[in-house]
Amino acid sequence: MTGPGCPDLASTARRPALTLSTYKYDAARWAGCPWNRGHVTPHTHSILRLLVILACLALLIGPAVGASGAPSAPTHxxxxxxxxxxxxxxxxxxxxxxxxxxxxxxxxxxxxxxxxxxxxxxxxxxxxxxxxxxxxxxxxxxxxxxxxxxxxxxxxxxxxxxxxxxxxxxxxxxxxxxxxxxxxxxxxxxxxxxxxxxxxxxxxxxxxxxxxxxxx
CATH class of the missing domain: 2.70.70.10 (Glucose Permease (Domain IIA))
Structure with a gap:
């Protein structure tokens, strides 16, 4: 432990994969740890959600645009x-x-x-x-x-x-x-x-x- 409630990095690496709920809990608990440096914060999951939404939008919009970036050809x-x-x-x-x-x-x-x-x-x-x-x-x-x-x-x-x-x-x-x-x-x-x-x-x-x- 590097501070009150702060595990060392080796112990966190050995933990099983985190679920979203446990990740939210750990993000809040580790926010004050000296090794964190702002990488894990209570807002991290919100950023991840935004990235997922942007990726979904890219999948939806992508097929409508050709490889050259031009709109698809007109219909018959x-x-x-x-x-x-x-x-x-x-x-x-x-x-x-x-x-x-x-x-x-x-x-x-x-x-x-x-x-x-x-x-x-x-x-x-x-x-x-x-x-x-x-x-x-x-x-x-x-x-x-x-x-x-x-x-x-x-x-x-x-x-x-x-x-x-x-x-x-x-x-x-x-x-x-x-x-x-x-x-x-x-x-x-x-x-x-x-x-x-x-x-x-x-x-x-x-x-x-x-x-x-x-x-x-």
Missing amino acids: QSVPWEWPLANIPPVLRHFDRPPEKWMAGHRGVDLGAAQDLEVVSPSDGKVAFVGTVVDRPVLTIDHGDGLLSSFEPVTASVTVGERVREGQVIGRLSSEVHCPGPCLHWGVREDGEYVNPLNFVSDRRPSVLLPLHGPS
């Missing part, structure tokens, strides 16, 4: 696509994500169009599917990075495996019924999940609903 939806029709169409029915995958909803948008109108690829990609689903012809383009566009009813002018460019004609609107009037259904999947196709186009004008029948 920040890159604008072209509309799949030559002229910007009115939106007849909007995307409506169901609360559960098995529930009813609208997994895409319906765009007003004239029958036999050309359909174009909204972005570069590769034809992934051409065929009939239920009773309507469907065409799917794989844009890469987990993004796929599907169109119906479309009579395709491209084949599976063919690479297409943004704005390239990929087919024409077919006569099969999807809406009360002629329309193109456009669906987009991102990593297997249906997302709103309108998030991928740059023009976000208010929608215009077309009448079911022509003017009388």
